[in-house]
Amino acid sequence: MLRHALIAAGLFALPLAAVPLASLPTPVHAQEAVVAVPDPESLFTSPDPVLNRNKQAALHIVKDLLECGHWDKADQYLTPAYHQHNPMVPSGRDTVVHFFTQVVKVQPKACPAHMATPVAAVTAEGDRVVVSMVRTLKDPKNPGKTYTTTWFDMWRFVDGKADEHWDGATLADAAP
Numbered sequence: 001m002l003r004h005a006l007i008a009a010g011l012f013a014l015p016l017a018a019v020p021l022a023s024l025p026t027p028v029h030a031q032e033a034v035v036a037v038p039d040p041e042s043l044f045t046s047p048d049p050v051l052n053r054n055k056q057a058a059l060h061i062v063k064d065l066l067e068c069g070h071w072d073k074a075d076q077y078l079t080p081a082y083h084q085h086n087p088m089v090p091s092g093r094d095t096v097v098h099f100f101t102q103v104v105k106v107q108p109k110a111c112p113a114h115m116a117t118p119v120a121a122v123t124a125e126g127d128r129v130v131v132s133m134v135r136t137l138k139d140p141k142n143p144g145k146t147y148t149t150t151w152f153d154m155w156r157f158v159d160g161k162a163d164e165h166w167d168g169a170t171l172a173d174a175a176p
Contacts, residue, residue, distance in 0.1 A: 034134045034148040036118030043122035051124040054157040058122070058129040059115070061155065061162060068111040071097045076161075083156075083164040087171050120150060130154040 037043060044059035046052040061077050064070045074097050084091040089099045100106045118134035135151035156164035 034120055034150050036120055036134045040115055040117065040119035040122075043119060046124060051129075053160045054127065054129050054155075055122060055124050057157060057160055057162060058124075058131055058153075058155055062117050062119075062131060062153070063111060063115040065100075067115060067117050069100070069106040069108040070111070071101050071106065072108070079158055079161045079163040081163060085164070085166045086169045088169060088173070127157050128154060129157065 041059065044055040046055055057077050060073075064073055065077065074093055078093040078096065080093050082091060082093040082096055084096065089096055119131060120134055121130075121132040123130045123132075131153050133151045133153075135149050136146050137149060139145040139147050151168055152166075154166045155162040
C-alpha cells in the first residue's frame with residue numbers, strides 16, 4: 001500500500017528518507033511489531049570458524065558485559081583501543097569500562113542461563129557482527145502506548161575481540 005501511494009505521488013524512485021512524511025497520504029506507523037527470537041543464543045553461531053568466534057564474542061559482549069555488568073571481563077572481549085562511534089562514550093576499553101562502572105554505575109549481577117536481551121537478528125560478514133535488538137519506546141503522540149523498533153550494535157573484530165563499535169545512539173538519547 002505504501003509503495004502504491006509513493007508511486008501515485010511520483011515519489012517511488014526517491015530514497016524513502018528523501019520523502020517528507022507529511023506528504024504521505026496517511027500517518028506512517030509500523031504495521032507489525034518487531035519480535036525477538038525465542039532462542040537468541042542460537043543466532044550467535046556460524047559454521048565458519050572466524051564468524052563463529054566473532055559471533056561468540058558479540059554474544060558475550062551483549063550478555064556478560066551489557067546485560068550482566070561484568071565489566072571486569074572486558075579485556076576478554078574488547079581490544080585496548082576499542083574505537084567508539086557512540087557520541088556519549090569516548091574510545092578506549094578503559095574509558096568504556098569507566099563509563100559503565102563509574103558514570104552509569106552498572107553493578108554486576110548473576111548472569112542467567114539464557115540471555116534476556118530481546119534479539120531479533122544477528123548478522124556476520126567479514127570482520128563485522130551486527131546484533132539487531134527489539135527496542136520498545138513510548139509513543140510520543142499517545143503517552144499511554146508503546147511501539148517497537150529495532151536497535152542495533154555493530155562491532156568490527158580483530159583476533160576475536162571487538163576493536164570498533166557502532167550503534168544508533170544520538171546526543172538526544174542522553175537528554176533528560
